[in-house]
Amino acid sequence: NAGVTQTPKFRVLKTGQSMTLLCAQDMNHEYMYWYRQDPGMGLRLIHYSVGEGTTAKGEVPDGYNVSRLKKQNFLLGLESAAPSQTSVYFCASRPREPGNSPLHFGNGTRLTVT
Amino acid sequence: GDSVTQMEGPVTLSEEAFLTINCTYTATGYPSLFWYVQYPGEGLQLLLKATKADDKGSNKGFEATYRKETTSFHLEKGSVQVSDSAVYFCALNYWAGNTPLVFGKGTRLSVIA
Numbered sequence: 337n338a339g340v341t342q343t344p345k346f347r348v349l350k351t352g353q354s355m356t357l358l359c360a361q362d363m364n365h366e367y368m369y370w371y372r373q374d375p376g377m378g379l380r381l382i383h384y385s386v387g388e389g390t391t392a393k394g395e396v397p398d399g400y401n402v403s404r405l406k407k408q409n410f411l412l413g414l415e416s417a418a419p420s421q422t423s424v425y426f427c428a429s430r431p432r433e434p435g436n437s438p439l440h441f442g443n444g445t446r447l448t449v450t
Numbered sequence: 451g452d453s454v455t456q457m458e459g460p461v462t463l464s465e466e467a468f469l470t471i472n473c474t475y476t477a478t479g480y481p482s483l484f485w486y487v488q489y490p491g492e493g494l495q496l497l498l499k500a501t502k503a504d505d506k507g508s509n510k511g512f513e514a515t516y517r518k519e520t521t522s523f524h525l526e527k528g529s530v531q532v533s534d535s536a537v538y539f540c541a542l543n544y545w546a547g548n549t550p551l552v553f554g555k556g557t558r559l560s561v562i563a
């Protein structure tokens with residue numbers, strides 16, 4: 337059972353380039369999340385989705401877009417990358433109920449913007 | 451709003467030492483409380499949880515008790531090992547609804563042989 341899979345694992349972008357991070361889960365979870373992790377900042381929520389076709393903003397959504405066209409996939413897009421978006425990005429998922437179900441995380445994507 | 455505060459790290463201990471990582475929370479309702487662990491190069495994984503006051507969560511020798519009167523959920527282990535070196539996150543959310551998990555900033559633990 338693969339769980340939550342993130343691709344790619346590493347990426348280097350130049351300022352202004354675009355890219356899409358893919359998250360795929362095979363647990364039939366309704367809820368999916370994108371976080372970024374920076375030193376001393378912990379985890380910050382970028383966007384999340386409570387079901388196919390729905391998305392919502394988290395704590396730090398600016399500069400990112402997301403799409404949830406299929407239940408198992410949650411895409412995070414950077415339209416015009418900036419050095420401030422250098423970070424490690426984590427995707428997570430959980431079932432709808434109960435609300436306190438634990439999150440299942442992927443192993444992260446390390447993004448460097450030069 | 452809800453928040454979680456953890457002791458700042460890094461914490462460095464010798465093998466077999468006693469570990470405490472403090473976590474306190476502010477919540478508007480009656481949250482469930484969690485500890486997640488992140489090993490180097492990996493994503494977070496659930497270590498333990500407690501869903502109501504006075505519950506004790508435990509796993510892999512780690513324990514934490516949900517203390518409503520002190521709004522705390524401190525993580526403890528009696529004898530740490532080198533393999534426990536990781537970053538530990540305290541978090542909360544609610545049994546009902548879709549409120550995203552609220553995380554503390556994490557505490558890095560290094561255990562030396």
